Amino acid sequence: SYVLTQPPSVSVAPGKTARITCGGNNIGSKSVHWYQQKPGQAPVLVIYYDSDRPSGIPERFSGSNSGNTATLTISRVEAGDEADYYCQVWDSSSDHPFGGGTKLTVL
Amino acid sequence: QVTLKESGPVLVKPTETLTLTCTVSGFSLSNARMGVSWIRQPPGKALEWLAHIFSNDEKSYSTSLKSRLTISKDTSKSQVVLTMTNMDPVDTATYYCARIRIAVAGVYYFDYWGQGTLVTVSS
Numbered sequence: 001s002y003v004l005t006q007p008p009s010v011s012v013a014p015g016k017t018a019r020i021t022c023g024g025n026n027i028g029s030k031s032v033h034w035y036q037q038k039p040g041q042a043p044v045l046v047i048y049y050d051s052d053r054p055s056g057i058p059e060r061f062s063g064s065n066s067g068n069t070a071t072l073t074i075s076r077v078e079a080g081d082e083a084d085y086y087c088q089v090w091d092s093s094s095d096h097p098f099g100g101g102t103k104l105t106v107l
Numbered sequence: 108q109v110t111l112k113e114s115g116p117v118l119v120k121p122t123e124t125l126t127l128t129c130t131v132s133g134f135s136l137s138n139a140r141m142g143v144s145w146i147r148q149p150p151g152k153a154l155e156w157l158a159h160i161f162s163n164d165e166k167s168y169s170t171s172l173k174s175r176l177t178i179s180k181d182t183s184k185s186q187v188v189l190t191m192t193n194m195d196p197v198d199t200a201t202y203y204c205a206r207i208r209i210a211v212a213g214v215y216y217f218d219y220w221g222q223g224t225l226v227t228v229s230s
Contacts, residue, residue: 033216035154042203042220043154049210054218086154090215095169097215098154 002091004099018074020086020102026066030089032070034063037101038083046085047072047076074104082106109133109202111143111221118227119194125226129187129204137162138183142207143187144217145178147200155200159207159215160187192227201225 005023012018022032030052035043045054047063050070060075074081087099115127127145134141142161148154156180158168168176178192187204202224205217 031214048216101153
């Protein structure tokens with residue numbers, strides 16, 4: 001089974017850079033996707049294929065993936081970025097494609 | 108415009124069978140590069156993938172729930188149906204359907220989600 005590990009929480013001040021990690025065995029060889037979920041709302045895709053942004057997602061959101069860690073980076077963090085973030089990998093050895101989620105708090 | 112909308116009961120009793128319907132628009136369930144998944148989220152907890160179905164009727168289920176789940180589609184009605192038998196209070200969750208995008212074989216992501224429907228299991 002392929003396990004994705006995220007920190008439960010990350011805090012950042014407005015205007016700073018937030019980095020949310022997603023750990024997995026040799027995750028750099030896989031495609032990682034990221035979702036933002038605000039309270040009471042459905043998840044929204046913010047990054048796919050490690051670093052691509054869907055239409056409408058601000059350039060402040062970026063992604064990288066190498067070795068055993070994928071990272072979602074949010075630059076110039078705004079209050080509206082406060083949300084839960086989930087990484088996702090589709091691996092044939094696992095039917096748990098989502099990480100446990102990270103709560104981003106904007107201080 | 109792509110949309111997905113879940114429908115079904117908001118309250119089910121323990122041991123009952125849950126039937127949820129996902130009605131999609133803006134794309135066809137016969138599109139070979141797309142599929143539909145069901146994903147749930149218990150209150151305050153993480154996302155849990157349940158099942159998916161593709162245009163060729165290929166289906167896959169969560170190993171831990173496989174014996175209780177059935178997914179099917181009606182392409183003409185643009186609907187995907189999930190049934191879950193023997194419901195238990197621990198199955199209380201928001202149930203989402205989401206469109207799967209397949210750009211490369213074996214690489215899937217969920218590019219559109221329904222609003223979700225909260226299902227409570229209680230007697």
